Amino acid sequence: MPATAADTLVWRMPPMDMSMPMMPGLEDAVPPALPALPDQQAMGIPVARPSEVVSLADGDTLHLEATLIRRQLGGRPFVMYGYNQQYPGPLISVTRAATVVVVFKNELEEPTTVHWHGLRLDNRFDGVAGLTQAPVAQGESFTYEVFFPDTGIYWYHPHMREDMQQDLGLYGNMLVHSEREGYYSTVNLEEVLVLDDLLIDSHGLIPWGQTSPTHALMGRFGNVMLTNGVTDYSLAAAPGTVARFYLTNVANARTFNITFGGAPIKVVASDVSKFEREVFVESVPVAPAERYVVEVHFEHPGEYAITNAVQAINHFRGEFYPHVDTLGMISVAGAPAAPDYGEDFRVPRTNTDVIADVDSVRGFFDRPPDKELSLTVRVTNLPVPIMMAMEADTLYVPPMEWNDAMPMMNWLSTGSQVTWIMRDAATGKENMDIRWDFALGDIVKVRIFNDPKSFHPMNHPIHVHGQRFLVLEMDGRRNTNLVWKDTAVLPVGSTMDLLIEMSNPGDWMAHCHIAEHLSAGMMLGFTVHRAPPSKGSSGD
Amino acid sequence: MTTFLALAILLSGAAPAGLCEAPPEYYKIDLVPTRRVPAARQATGAAHLTYTESPFGISVSPAGHYRYDVEVVVENLRPAPAGVYVAWLSTPNLKEVVRLGPLTDAIRGRTEWNKFLVIITLESSARANQSRWQGPVVMRGLSRSGLMHTMAGHGPYEQEPCTVYGYY
Structure with a gap:
């Protein structure tokens, strides 16, 4: 990796729950790899901006560039990675069956690729280094033809050192709309939610391993939660709103268990299709790389916290304990939502198109x-x-x-x-x-x-x-x-x-x-x- | 002739064959007889856990507790001279108890406790409104999660005094 030269960078122990004593014999231990980090003091790094929607028609071309970017998290500056200087990367909005051309350029010091997660596209453009393409070196480009055969929410990310490149911000969504009216229920608002976490201490980002990932046993869990790339995600809605959320977990290792402040949740779809039948659920567990499409009814005014609620484990004590992360806030206030889709929301749909599709197998x-x-x-x-x-x-x-x-x-x-x-x-x-x-x-x-x-x-x-x-x-x-x-x-x-x-x-x-x-x-x-x-x- | 109470294994879907050696094995709680009821001394049994039906494969509550369907299977449990065998679930501290029902049929229940006990008792009757057992414990088992214990005082933490952490 690039980044700050390893000879000027030292390992810092990740933040720990200090109620657990340090394991004897490990006080001075560090991972057997050199640390790596984008140069946090680098000059001339552009300030990143929130993700922007890029609507593309069949045959359109998108220029996508991976670069260093400067971001603020919790009021602190960080040098990270980004696509087109955005966090997350641009939200690519297309209609099903479209093919778009993505001219990708790598301006990072390390090689990378772009994998179009979940798309059944031409194998040549799957973005797997060493299998479907050569890595894209710094300053080089690769042109992808990206085909969208299925309606739903998908995402793109590197397929090289995901532990570091993806964690540093190289990810974005693709929202594929159906060409059919009524594919989903009608709702008052739609929102894409990208769930992530990042491992930070008081000095900044905890370094990654230069030639080999750290955290190889369990994966790298972050201690700072990011929703759409920020720590203070918020959304405003009118009372009675039925909202459709497109959830994507881009974290390295964390499985989230999502709730919406107690508002009723209906799960509609997952990675590549709708469910045969919509069902009401109390929470939405989302493992890394999975996607779920859910509809949520915010019937009454109030503040609704988007939370990740889990039973965490303290191995030293041998105990479970409840742990809740607040991932964002939804403020429901003002005049009632119009039209009122509440009645439709309460009736889960049976998706005969999906049942017929499954019938074939x-x-x-x-x-x-x-x-x-x-x-x-x-x-x-x-x-x-x-x-x-x-x-x-x-x-x-x-x-x-x-x-x-x-x-x-x-x-x-x-x-x-x-x-x-x-x-x-x-x-x-x-x-x-x-x-x-x-x-x-x-x-x-x-x-x-x-x-x-x-x-x-x-x-x-x-x-x-x-x-x-x-x-x-x-x-x-x-x-x-x-x-x-x-x-x-x-x-x-x-x-x-x-x-x-x-x-x-x-x-x-x-x-x-x-x-x-x-x-x-x-x-x-x-x-x-x-x-x-x-x-x-x-x-x- | 001695009649043995033998409940068939009712776990939906038998363990897949081949490489996948009894996958529910990890989610099986062995039930061990006590010595309190002679008719039960040769009994064997287990509680089998499967995730409750969920669109996500895994099943958890909004607070993150695993949600399991529990099925109790007991064999070689001779009828007691008097009374009815009843299955229960309980938290390890016995503060919360759920009655699963008498061992006369498929015994199924549901739990979302982090750690729990499966208890078979001998009750004087099969009263459904009984909130706690009153008879002797015949068999019992502990969820695998109950095996999780503090590291204080052993392993790499051998020098760490248990009492500092509230363990005695």
Whole structure:
């Protein structure tokens, strides 16, 4: 990485809950990697501005540039990364079935790419360095043709060192509108909410690892919450407003559990489609890279806090404790909203178009798995106190890590010590040694087991590139309300059956979307062939 | 002839075969008999947890508690000379108790406690309005989360005095 030369930068221990004593033997320990950070004293860095909507028609061109930017968070200045000097990057607004050209230029000192998360686009433009394209070096450009086959909310981000580049601000949304009237219910307002966190102490950004990510065990949890890139997000609405929120979790590792101040929530859609049936929920858990579209009814005047409410864990004390982050405020005041969509809101819709779409693959639901994966981890050369603590502390591992319950141990672990593993049950192959072959049009059931018997099991949001899938079952329980996804979270000890529609030819990747887990190896490759793969061509 | 009360495993969807060795295993609470009721000394059982149905796969409350469906499965539990076996859920400090019902049918319940106990007791009757057990505890089990404990006093924190943190 770029940034401040490592010889002038030193590690600082991340902020910790001081009710937990420092682990003996780790007082002076630092990650076995050089620290890296954008030069916080750099001159001439442009001041970033909030995200702007860019409406594009089929065939239009967008120029997108990754640069250093200057931002204010909580009144403090930071030098970070940005697309087109915005935070988040420009909100690309298009109509379904459009193709736009994005001329991307990299003005950062380190190589990068742009991945168009969730889009079933031409493989050449998927943005995976080393698989579909070469990294874009400083000063160089790459032209993407971005096709939008599905209505919904999507996002773009680098596919190189996501742990650092994405965390520093390289992300933006794509809102794909349906060409059909009434695709969603009519609402009073629509808002895109990008959820993130950032790890900061009193001196500024905690450095990242230069050649290998820190926080390789659990991923880098931030201690400052960002909604649409700011710490004080607010929204005004009239009483009676029905609002549609497009939620995207762009955090490295944190799963959010979102509420809207007690206002009723109806979940409408997720990554790549609407649900078969809308349902009312009390909160919205959103794992990294997942998206949910929800409608919320603010019936009465008042202040509604957008919160992330979790049961955090204090491993030293062996206890759960409630933790709430306020992510923003919605002020509901003034004259009543008009028209009043309250009655419509109270009636959840059945989406016959989605049911009909799913019908095309329903005949595959009961077939045995075509592929089986287990998820685990291998560690080497971690400090002895960490090994001792983990041995004493793994009688119970929470299904989901909602907070960084072991910040020191987590920080000290790097990608050089931790290998996160996807293992193919049939061949024993691991990670990118797995190269599955499928034919275009195959409907493939993949069973994934998150093995709890490892050094440090953890939840994994699994992302499949270039295709869409259904989560058919979790722990043997059939999912009765399906939605097309590209990312789904698998808790510790659980098993998930995915039914993947191989609808898009090319060389693709599937991986954990915790940025540090991805950097620590947790990815596999698969090819969707236009013609059936010849016998013996399979990598497994 | 001795009749054994044997409840079939009713967990929806058996454990997937192959690599995925009994995935609900991680969400299984073994029930261990006490010595208080002779008819139960050979009993075995478990409570199986699955996430309550949710559009998100995982299921949590607005405060972030996991929401589980609990299914109690008991075998080799001989009928008691008198009384009815009843299943309960309780917080570890026993302050909150939920009656799941008598062991005559599929025993299902729901919980969102962070840590909890599964208790089988022998009650004099199957009164549905009973808020707490009165009879002897026949079997009990602790949620896996209950195994989480303080590190004070052992492992790398061996020199850390437990009492400072309120543990005795």
